Amino acid sequence: MTAVGMETDVSTTERSDAIRQFSGRGSQYYVQAFHRIGEGRGRIGSFNPAAALLGPIWFGARRLWAAFWPILVIELLAWIVISVGLSGGANRESLQRADRLATLAESRQAQAAAATQRDPESAMTQSLAESAAALTKERDEAYAAADRASSSAWQILLLGIGGLVIVRAGVGIVATPLLERRFRTWRLLGDSAPTGLSLRGAIAATALMALVVPISALGFSGHLMPALASVPANPDWHSMTAAFLDGAMKTFSEQVAPAAGVMTGTINGALWLMETLLAATPWPVVMTIILALAWQIAGFRVFLLTVVALAYLALLGFWDKSMQTVALLGTAALISIGLGIPLGIACGYHRRLARLVRPALDFMQTMPAFVYLIPVIALFGIGKPSGIIATVFFGIPPVVRLTALGISNVPENVREAATAFGATRAFLLFRVDLPIAMPSIMAGVSQTILMCLSMVVIASLIGAPGLGEDVLRALQYAAQGQGLLAGLAILVCAVVLDRIVQGKAAR
């Protein structure tokens, strides 16, 4: 009895018609199976023999590609185990080793025999004979191991076949529920979701299986032809392209050398200012100001944190270096923020610009920092400005992204209302958009500061002084303790900076 209190004929409901239309071949089975699933009974009961028999090909035919791929991979594993078992177990390698040992032992024996003829009593002869005996013994052991392995080949084969059977059984169990889920999507979306059996899907799945399974099986049993064994790479193309890029970089750096000089000068100026403030000023002054700022801006808890942090830096002798680091990376962070917020605002207003900028940001964040160190060094030479530029590259994406996000999330009705009262674009930006976007922008600023500080070691690779040097040195001499202490100092700088900056936003 159903919950409604009367038994309905499964095959006449509107759903059943839909199932028939959806499933095509085998519709009677699917009407019953989907009904069982819908009633919440019998996932096991809905075992799908066709799917179990055909495996991945069934999923291709039903175009359940999301399930096709994991099943193909699992099945491939089973096929590989079977091919290893068929080709004589894991003994191929051990046989090869035994053969190598055999050749070695033979030549050693020959040497020993020759030596005995020349001078049976010498120490040389004795050691050769001992070595030959040892090798012979090892050879025998290796052959024995290979024999054992080949006698276990049928076990491996059984394991593979058993695995395949289990995989197919599992496939048979999950197939119908998966198809039922697809059915519900299809009812929701209509014809945009695939239905019925697809010949093309089945052919594609079969072709994939036919390509993937035999080649893997051959590869693992050691019978693969050499053309397929190694990837057809062309080393010339690689070196040609690299040489071309070298040339292009060289021309480029010659072209922009004057501009690069100006940039280096500007950065050096900003850096000099920061270093004077932080590193050259006597430490009690700097420390007092930082502590006072922490209290003022972020409150008592951050103040306490700052006391502990500064005490750590000062007492363990990291003070000068950490001030140098903060000056350097602080300059980088300021440049990132100074460039990033306007760019982010522009991206927030102009969708098209945002679409152009996004891949560039992805590139800057994903490309390993070491790679863009090379052109940066080519353009700006080794030293602090290069370190700052590389850091800006890496640090600018979050603030751009989050500023753009904040600006584009400003409610349109607020903007419309302000416009209706005659607001200018500048008024909209400074009085409406920026304040509303501020939490998002501050999150971006914080991310940027942390990203910049995380570049400290890489920056010191190209000659920027500071805590990064200590980490590098610790790495060179495998000095774990020193490395940890220096790393902790970097962390402490980052946390204090971030908490003070965020403290302003949190209030």
Add this chain to the structure above:
Amino acid sequence: MITLKEVWKIFSPDPQATLSAARQDDIDGKTLKQQSATIAVRNVDLAVTPGELLCVMGLSGCGKSTLIRLVNRLLTPTSGQVLIGDSDIGRLNTAQLRRLRSQDIGMVFQSHGLIGHLSVRDNVALPLEIQRIPRHQREDRADELLQRTGLGGLGDRNVSSLSGGMQQRVGLARALAADPGILLMDEPFSALDPLIRRELQDEFGRLSRDLGKTTLFITHDVEEAFRIADRVALMRAGRIVQLGKPQELVDAPADDYVARFVEPYRTTPEQPPLRMVQ
């Protein structure tokens, strides 16, 4: 005085083409959909006389929200003229348009559009801030308006801490801040619950008449329209189907559509249209 002359507003990739086709009645729903075009306002003539409260009433999607945005050029008409007083606002340059918006027109929105991080007072003073009126002057003016809209003493509160009805009062106070001659009300009370809505309707009707504002009021609610309006325009699919005093719409509906709208007011004699003001 607001005058709309043969105003069209078409949303479409090529509005002019759609317009010329629509002018010759040469376009049907299917073609419109193909061109992804919408004719939001279709050849509307309308005049709101000084001091009058005119309600534009219609179901959602009939173009009434578009219509009201044409009056202060938040949207620009595809064709036709919008006059405020004697000046054609289509001919104003950016600075003149801004002056018009900040000094002569106040607007209230359904979704109030208040600025969350500002205090109630600063929100009310916003139009004055845009006009660069000195801080103390605009704060005093804002306090005066808060007093008037029943929000006295709440100036320092944060807008987001207020209830929906209170927020709408803030919106009204903001619209009145610059003492504009014209009020545009875009479904201001639709999102409020019935009791608060009625209270605000009555208060607004009184206030608007006391201050002698020329008001264009958008609503989807017949009851609201009949309660506060001097004249009512019923809109359907971008056209104004009938324009007249509430009683005229009840007594002589132009067509079946209007008749169905005013149905509740033309029923049995023992239930006289009590709820109608005047």
